[in-house]
Amino acid sequence: MPGRRETAYDALLPGHGEFVRVRISTAGGEVVAFTVQDETLVGDRYVPVVRYDAQHGLPHRDKLNRSGDVVDKVWLPMPNVDALNLGIEDIRTNWQRYKVAFLGGAR
Amino acid sequence: MSVIPAQASVDRQVVAASDAIGRLGLFVRLAWEMPEVMDFFPDKGEVSLREVDIHGHAFYLAAIQPEATGDWVARPSRYALKPGAVPFQRAIPGIDRVPSDQPGWILAIVEAFHASAPTAVEALDALEAALRPAIEEAVRIDLEEIVRRGR
Numbered sequence: 001m002p003g004r005r006e007t008a009y010d011a012l013l014p015g016h017g018e019f020v021r022v023r024i025s026t027a028g029g030e031v032v033a034f035t036v037q038d039e040t041l042v043g044d045r046y047v048p049v050v051r052y053d054a055q056h057g058l059p060h061r062d063k064l065n066r067s068g069d070v071v072d073k074v075w076l077p078m079p080n081v082d083a084l085n086l087g088i089e090d091i092r093t094n095w096q097r098y099k100v101a102f103l104g105g106a107r
Numbered sequence: 108m109s110v111i112p113a114q115a116s117v118d119r120q121v122v123a124a125s126d127a128i129g130r131l132g133l134f135v136r137l138a139w140e141m142p143e144v145m146d147f148f149p150d151k152g153e154v155s156l157r158e159v160d161i162h163g164h165a166f167y168l169a170a171i172q173p174e175a176t177g178d179w180v181a182r183p184s185r186y187a188l189k190p191g192a193v194p195f196q197r198a199i200p201g202i203d204r205v206p207s208d209q210p211g212w213i214l215a216i217v218e219a220f221h222a223s224a225p226t227a228v229e230a231l232d233a234l235e236a237a238l239r240p241a242i243e244e245a246v247r248i249d250l251e252e253i254v255r256r257g258r
Binding site: 005006007008009010011012013014015018020022024026029030031081085088089091092093095096 | 120121123124125127128129131132134135136138139142145150151152153154155156171
């Protein structure tokens, strides 16, 4: 797509062994694809805990288990940019809760 | 012997982590809100963000390490006037624009102020050390002008 731009930023959260990774594709000022993912350290590797993205044509939120399987999916019928903002705000507010549920889940 | 951190310390870390996610959200929104500002930053890398408040003028500094082995490069990415703060009355030294939250001025400070260092903290410290005196000087000149007019 002409003018398409891909950005990929990772932020390590202070003191928590937690990464938030954001991938955004924009074109003409529009968000055409995105991923916002919260990851936590399990053993010696970072594994995804919760992910917002626009794969499969519609934005959604996935919660994952330690095996990387999606254990909960919520579709978000809204524009990509709104789902991206929602994802960041939800992870900002609830990352601890997601982490506790993730670590307490089946191995 | 392991040491269990005090609850207050844990709470501060939780707040710091949540704040870091908020700053990350603010930074990535540049991708569609002000892509011309994003042109000054690498498209990929680890990012570390800091908010600096200078007399009510908030600057959001971003340090990015494009590759795991490279230096961190830091620049301002956003500016906001905090509630109750006095807006700048004139251009700050070295920049031919009156400060605002508009892309033109953000671009001017992104271009004018930057620093690089082996660690994110060092890069952000160096950028803050360059930015702070210029802003404090601008605030001082503005206050002197306000006092002079009041006489």
